[in-house]
Amino acid sequence: MRExxxxxxxxxxxxxxxxxxxxxxxxLAMFLCFILQIxxxxxxxxxxxxxxxxxxxxxxxxxxxxxxxxxxxxxxVRFDIIYxxxxxxxxxxxxxxxxxxxxxxxxIALPAVIAYVTFLKVERTAYLGVRLDYVYSIYVLFxxxxxxxxxxxxxxxxxxxxxxxxxxxxxAL
Amino acid sequence: MNSPFAIAICAILVFGLLGLPIGYxxxxxxxxxxxxxxxxxxxSAEQILNGLYNSYVLLAVPLFLFSAELMNVSKMTDQxxxxxxxxxxxxxxxxxxxxxxxxIIFAGMSGSAIADLAATGRISIDMMTRNNRYPLSYxxxxxxxxxxxxxxIPPSIPMVLYALxxxxxxxxxxxxxxIPGLLMAVAQMVINTLMAHRHDFPVEAPIPLRQWPNITxxxxxxxxxxxxxxxxxxxxIMTPTEAAAVAAAYAFxxxxxxYRNITARDTYxxxxxxxxxxxxxxxxxxxxxxxxxxxxxxxxxxxxKGLLASYDLSATMFLVWVNVILLVLGCLLEGSTIIxxxxxxxxxxxxxxxxxxxHFGVVAVFNIMIGLVTPPYGLLLFIxxxxxxxxxxxxxxxxxxxxxxxVIALAIITFVPDTVLWLPRLLGxxx
Numbered sequence: 001m002r003e004x005x006x007x008x009x010x011x012x013x014x015x016x017x018x019x020x021x022x023x024x025x026x027x028l029a030m031f032l033c034f035i036l037q038i039x040x041x042x043x044x045x046x047x048x049x050x051x052x053x054x055x056x057x058x059x060x061x062x063x064x065x066x067x068x069x070x071x072x073x074x075x076x077v078r079f080d081i082i083y084x085x086x087x088x089x090x091x092x093x094x095x096x097x098x099x100x101x102x103x104x105x106x107x108i109a110l111p112a113v114i115a116y117v118t119f120l121k122v123e124r125t126a127y128l129g130v131r132l133d134y135v136y137s138i139y140v141l142f143x144x145x146x147x148x149x150x151x152x153x154x155x156x157x158x159x160x161x162x163x164x165x166x167x168x169x170x171x172a173l
Numbered sequence: 174m175n176s177p178f179a180i181a182i183c184a185i186l187v188f189g190l191l192g193l194p195i196g197y198x199x200x201x202x203x204x205x206x207x208x209x210x211x212x213x214x215x216x217s218a219e220q221i222l223n224g225l226y227n228s229y230v231l232l233a234v235p236l237f238l239f240s241a242e243l244m245n246v247s248k249m250t251d252q253x254x255x256x257x258x259x260x261x262x263x264x265x266x267x268x269x270x271x272x273x274x275x276x277i278i279f280a281g282m283s284g285s286a287i288a289d290l291a292a293t294g295r296i297s298i299d300m301m302t303r304n305n306r307y308p309l310s311y312x313x314x315x316x317x318x319x320x321x322x323x324x325x326i327p328p329s330i331p332m333v334l335y336a337l338x339x340x341x342x343x344x345x346x347x348x349x350x351x352i353p354g355l356l357m358a359v360a361q362m363v364i365n366t367l368m369a370h371r372h373d374f375p376v377e378a379p380i381p382l383r384q385w386p387n388i389t390x391x392x393x394x395x396x397x398x399x400x401x402x403x404x405x406x407x408x409x410i411m412t413p414t415e416a417a418a419v420a421a422a423y424a425f426x427x428x429x430x431x432y433r434n435i436t437a438r439d440t441y442x443x444x445x446x447x448x449x450x451x452x453x454x455x456x457x458x459x460x461x462x463x464x465x466x467x468x469x470x471x472x473x474x475x476x477x478k479g480l481l482a483s484y485d486l487s488a489t490m491f492l493v494w495v496n497v498i499l500l501v502l503g504c505l506l507e508g509s510t511i512i513x514x515x516x517x518x519x520x521x522x523x524x525x526x527x528x529x530x531x532h533f534g535v536v537a538v539f540n541i542m543i544g545l546v547t548p549p550y551g552l553l554l555f556i557x558x559x560x561x562x563x564x565x566x567x568x569x570x571x572x573x574x575x576x577x578x579x580v581i582a583l584a585i586i587t588f589v590p591d592t593v594l595w596l597p598r599l600l601g602x603x604x
Binding site: 020023024026027028030031034035037038042052055056059060062063064065066067070071075076077078079080081082083091094095097098101102105106108109111112113115116117136139143146165173 | 184188189190191192193194195196197200201204205207208213214215216217218219221222225226229231232235236239285286287324330331410411414415418419421422441444445447448449451452453454455456457458459505506507508509510542545549550552
């Protein structure tokens with residue numbers, strides 16, 4: 001039993017590292033697209049169109065992928081004046097309420113979200129010609145990942161473990 | 174305003190108060206609205222995805238975060254402190270002034286107050302409290318207060334966010350922030366001087382003139398950053414987003430070639446941390462995109478405009494009220510949420526009253542940034558408490574004089590629009 005738990009934890013850690021690799025790659029790719037675009041335009045006087053689009057795609061994926069797979073609870077921007085002063089038990093209650101609300105609402109929206117994304121299979125991006133349903137599929141992944149994450153948080157909160165948060169660490173200001 | 178909207182607002186508030194991240198609260202509340210109003214739930218995905226896809230200007234945010242991370246890693250800060258000491262160390266309260274001047278220079282390189290504080294906080298506080306020269310709480314207070322200058326002087330992440338919701342030009346917003354940012358610094362230096370005289374804070378030994386060239390050369394790569402960044406934008410060579418990428422590339426090259434203290438691991442961590450902040454702020458933007466869609470369907474901004482029109486407010490009185498509301502909200506809410514969610518409600522009224530949107534934006538951002546150091550919810554106060562280990566209560570006490578000084582500076586830029594608009598107009602702004 002203990003061995004299985006240890007193995008699952010190791011697998012979770014491995015997955016998190018890989019998810020971090022992907023997010024880091026997307027950010028780096030976005031940055032390099034910009035550099036390439038600037039260099040070709042000003043040094044070689046040969047403006048590229050696709051770099052703009054590629055960097056936007058990286059930004060969308062980096063945001064949604066990162067939000068669901070690499071953000072820790074303490075990285076989130078939240079209103080924590082009440083939450084941070086509450087006892088561990090109250091926090092668990094809060095987490096269960098918000099967790100169930102998130103699961104239900106994102107869950108109800110999921111079929112419509114999938115319908116919207118698959119509907120876009122006829123459209124393609126302007127320069128690279130990537131099918132838009134592929135590009136936007138990240139939102140479906142995001143929704144499912146989010147539901148799974150809140151299921152996990154709710155489950156743990158029901159057993160008395162509130163998520164670990166840290167005040168104000170998530171803002172970009 | 175019908176009931177699905179009221180229920181959605183209540184839901185967002187309840188989710189938020191109970192600790193659900195603000196971005197998710199807004200998305201969940203908006204889904205609830207769509208459900209109750211019998212609209213297509215897929216609209217939530219549509220608004221977020223198309224919004225992210227079409228807001229090219231937002232790409233500047235991750236890139237500015239990346240360049241700030243790289244600068245933190247490359248320890249440019251140490252060289253800058255010597256340079257600031259050379260400039261202002263010999264005045265009464267010298268280390269306090271050094272702290273402020275350093276924040277001005279850092280402000281020209283990064284667009285985030287938190288990044289500035291993370292980069293310079295520890296070093297500045299150590300420097301000020303060594304041999305008990307300054308009280309710890311005062312050192313923490315001035316370090317937090319001076320970090321507020323970061324997002325006022327360009328580049329500025331909050332101004333990019335404002336540009337997104339207002340369609341004002343990022344370039345002119347950046348220019349509009351220069352004088353207000355310097356004004357804020359002057360206000361803080363006045364307070365520092367007063368405090369230094371009252372508490373008899375020490376003076377630093379002047380640095381001999383013959384060392385000046387050497388110190389300046391060592392700090393030069395860091396000092397050149399704002400020149401490259403702003404020069405690139407205003408000469409029209411680069412868009413602000415491209416300039417953000419160039420800033421990151423420059424920070425990386427300086428770290429590798431000049432200071433030679435960056436490892437592959439450091440670089441990876443800088444990329445990863447930026448990706449993390451990107452996701453965090455990106456979720457807030459996603460939430461705001463779908464919530465603002467709901468707000469638009471409900472025509473809330475127009476309702477507010479109509480309501481205010483019935484009061485026959487003058488432009489000045491409107492600005493005063495907006496300032497008061499934002500200062501109060503700034504004590505309670507995280508700043509980017511205010512910019513993305515609250516400001517759009519006021520923008521149509523500001524336009525109708527003939528208020529220039531660059532002026533309005535700079536005033537609003539200036540105001541909201543003061544909120545970073547006002548209790549009970551002051552992001553920088555929490556961070557500096559963690560960095561310094563001083564009790565939050567004493568830090569708040571010592572920060573308050575700076576807050577009042579910044580509010581006076583806010584009043585000046587509110588009532589004298591030229592303090593904001595003079596520089597953009599000088600460089601071609603037609604507003």
